[in-house]
Amino acid sequence: xxxxxxxxxxxxxxxxxxxxxxxxxxxxxxxxxxxxxxxxxxxxxxxxxxxxxxxxxxxxxxxxxxxxxxxxxxxxxxxxxxxxxxxxxxxxxxxxxxxxxxxxxxxxxxxxxxxxxxxxxxxxxxxxxxxxxxxxxxxxxxxxxxxxxxxxxxxxxxxxxxxxxxxxxxxxxxxxxxxxxxxxxxxxxxxxxxxxx
Amino acid sequence: xxxxxxxxxxxxxxxxxxxxxxxxxxxxxxxxxxxxxxxxxxxxxxxxxxxxxxxxxxxxxxxxxxxxxxxxxxxxxxxxxxxxxxxxxxxxxxxxxxxxxxxxxxxxxxxxxxxxxxxxxxxxxxxxxxxxxxxxxxxxxxxxxxxxxxxxxxxxxx
Numbered sequence: 519x520x521x522x523x524x525x526x527x528x529x530x531x532x533x534x535x536x537x538x539x540x541x542x543x544x545x546x547x548x549x550x551x552x553x554x555x556x557x558x559x560x561x562x563x564x565x566x567x568x569x570x571x572x573x574x575x576x577x578x579x580x581x582x583x584x585x586x587x588x589x590x591x592x593x594x595x596x597x598x599x600x601x602x603x604x605x606x607x608x609x610x611x612x613x614x615x616x617x618x619x620x621x622x623x624x625x626x627x628x629x630x631x632x633x634x635x636x637x638x639x640x641x642x643x644x645x646x647x648x649x650x651x652x653x654x655x656x657x658x659x660x661x662x663x664x665x666x667x668x669x670x671x672x673x674x675x676x677x678x679x680x681x682x683x684x685x686x687x688x689x690x691x692x693x694x695x696x697x698x699x700x701x702x703x704x705x706x707x708x709x710x711x712x713x714x715x
Numbered sequence: 716x717x718x719x720x721x722x723x724x725x726x727x728x729x730x731x732x733x734x735x736x737x738x739x740x741x742x743x744x745x746x747x748x749x750x751x752x753x754x755x756x757x758x759x760x761x762x763x764x765x766x767x768x769x770x771x772x773x774x775x776x777x778x779x780x781x782x783x784x785x786x787x788x789x790x791x792x793x794x795x796x797x798x799x800x801x802x803x804x805x806x807x808x809x810x811x812x813x814x815x816x817x818x819x820x821x822x823x824x825x826x827x828x829x830x831x832x833x834x835x836x837x838x839x840x841x842x843x844x845x846x847x848x849x850x851x852x853x854x855x856x857x858x859x860x861x862x863x864x865x866x867x868x869x870x871x872x873x
Contacts (some may be wrong), residue, residue, distance in 0.1 A: 533832050538813075549818070584792050595738070595739050596739060597739040597740065597741055598741070599743070602741055602742065602743040602744070603744045603745070603746065604743075604744075604746065605745075605746040605747075605748070606746065606747045606748070607747075607748045607750075608747065608749060609751075610753070610754065612790065613749070613752040614752065614754050614787055618747070623743065631867070637741045642747070646747075655745065691745070691747060693749075694841075695752055695787050695788065695789040695839055695841055696789070696839045696840070696841050697839070698749055698789055699749070699789050699790060699838070699839060700749050700750050700751050700752075700789060700790060701749060702747070702748055702749075703745075703746070703747040703748075703749065704744065704745070704746055704747075704824075705744060705745045705746075706743075706744035707742075707744075708742065708743035708744065708745065709740055709741070709742055709743075710740060710741040710743065711738055711739075711740040711741075712738045712739050712740070712845060713738065
């Protein structure tokens with residue numbers, strides 16, 4: 519199959535390489551007619567257009583549509599915290615009571631969607647004198663009961679569109695004098711994450 | 716030509732930046748610096764007493780009762796015991812015959828001259844309302860009288 523350029527339209531017809539269009543197909547055994555080149559150029563052009571559209575993310579479905587302004591507003595969520603680390607030096611009364619003093623992270627939230635804030639620990643144990651479990655870290659928010667941090671995400675709080683909304687998250691650590699021997703304990707694997715509802 | 720175009724196309728597809736932003740997250744950390752902690756409380760509110768009024772009472776150990784205590788320690792610990800024969804607590808001084816009489820706490824004889832370790836453990840402990848038995852033995856003969864003393868118990872980390 520070779521190509522033939524008719525009146526203003528691209529047409530196709532079958533003919534032998536040696537037939538009536540020697541001026542089109544004149545390159546010996548590897549004959550490539552100019553129309554074939556045009557066809558391949560069209561393929562390249564098509565691919566180029568597709569790539570351009572993928573990169574720009576803009577498509578004009580109808581060349582006759584009215585000109586205008588198109589604004590795309592995506593879901594936007596911003597999460598920040600006043601301090602992302604806590605250092606505790608519990609005194610004897612705290613150890614004997616079984617809990618450290620309560621500490622607070624103030625999480626600031628900006629979002630234009632319904633959201634949930636989750637917490638999890640990415641490691642099952644602390645680093646330290648013994649394998650203190652992540653479940654010894656307890657959190658609460660908005661007056662809720664304290665709940666243990668787990669390696670699976672747990673919902674801390676939820677909300678709607680908000681601008682610099684501060685949500686305090688309270689932490690306290692369970693202490694057991696039989697297990698929590700003197701030393702330095704470190705848990706660097708707390709993750710607070712947004713979840714779009 | 717086609718292969719080249721397709722290759723470029725696939726390469727660009729793989730390198731097209733994603734429009735999806737990752738969900739924001741905060742990575743936090745917690746630090747605890749824990750030192751040695753110990754709590755030792757004796758809960759007895761009244762004196763342990765015993766009356767020797769029979770001949771058979773002498774020369775044998777009698778159970779005066781128990782020391783009721785709470786002990787919490789997150790490190791190795793030990794408790795010392797020593798007899799005090801002074802005026803503390805309104806008692807009469809120097810009326811306890813430490814050289815002839817035997818007083819033991821938790822099976823360990825204690826005296827006035829030096830403290831003795833009555834209990835210890837290399838491991839942490841958490842005891843609540845625990846008991847140490849107190850025994851006293853007075854040999855025959857002993858003159859009539861009333862004697863009193865205090866037992867000083869001191870816990871420490873090791």
